[in-house]
Amino acid sequence: GAGVSQSPSNKVTEKGKDVELRCDPISGHTALYWYRQRLGQGLEFLIYFQGNSAPDKSGLPSDRFSAERTGESVSTLTIQRTQQEDSAVYLCASSQTRNTEAFFGQGTRLTVV
Amino acid sequence: AQSVTQPDIHITVSEGASLELRCNYSYGATPYLFWYVQSPGQGLQLLLKYFSGDTLVQGIKGFEAEFKRSQSSFNLRKPSVHWSDAAEYFCAVDDNYGQNFVFGPGTRLSVLP
Numbered sequence: 141g142a143g144v145s146q147s148p149s150n151k152v153t154e155k156g157k158d159v160e161l162r163c164d165p166i167s168g169h170t171a172l173y174w175y176r177q178r179l180g181q182g183l184e185f186l187i188y189f190q191g192n193s194a195p196d197k198s199g200l201p202s203d204r205f206s207a208e209r210t211g212e213s214v215s216t217l218t219i220q221r222t223q224q225e226d227s228a229v230y231l232c233a234s235s236q237t238r239n240t241e242a243f244f245g246q247g248t249r250l251t252v253v
Numbered sequence: 254a255q256s257v258t259q260p261d262i263h264i265t266v267s268e269g270a271s272l273e274l275r276c277n278y279s280y281g282a283t284p285y286l287f288w289y290v291q292s293p294g295q296g297l298q299l300l301l302k303y304f305s306g307d308t309l310v311q312g313i314k315g316f317e318a319e320f321k322r323s324q325s326s327f328n329l330r331k332p333s334v335h336w337s338d339a340a341e342y343f344c345a346v347d348d349n350y351g352q353n354f355v356f357g358p359g360t361r362l363s364v365l366p
Contacts, residue, residue: 173354184356204335231297233354241287242354244297 144245152251159187161217161248175231222252257357258347265363266334267334274329274360287345288328339364
């Protein structure tokens with residue numbers, strides 16, 4: 141596609157349920173990032189994938205959060221047993237290689253009620 | 254690990270006035286530096302980037318930024334602000350050594366008519 145695509149754009153879920161967020165990066169982009177942005181806050185790094193290397197998971201806030209990416213394709217971010225503090229916009233970005241411009245998706249707005 | 258600070262949480266300027274948004278980073282070597290803008294309800298868009306060479310870089314929408322190694326700064330400037338510039342501005346750093354792409358907390362710009 142022309143840009144980074146994220147789905148769903150909005151998700152409302154009940155506390156305790158699991159959710160899965162999807163990111164389609166720009167074709168050919170080897171690097172993929174997930175960020176979390178709480179209301180009125182900056183971007184909080186979650187996880188980084190670079191090609192087939194082991195991902196950098198240093199930003200994941202708890203073991204309820206996990207992410208997968210197969211090769212240079214789609215990535216999914218999974219949040220298990222969601223809590224109200226998980227409510228935020230989850231942003232995905234991809235770049236052709238490290239240190240080139242990162243293109244962002246529109247984000248998934250997650251609301252945990 | 255590197256960090257990015259943006260000392261101003263919120264700045265208000267009048268339309269037509271000049272603008273400078275501050276960004277400081279903490280990192281031993283010269284990182285790759287970026288400014289992104291997030292307009293209300295929009296995704297993040299790259300304004301400009303610095304990798305090496307001329308320390309004054311030009312970006313889109315009439316923005317420029319100057320890298321000052323001695324001050325560890327990468328301030329964003331615009332000589333004449335337009336009402337459409339009202340948005341959240343994020344400075345970001347990539348250290349090119351496998352660490353993640355770090356964003357500052359953001360500066361919210363309001364523009365008075």
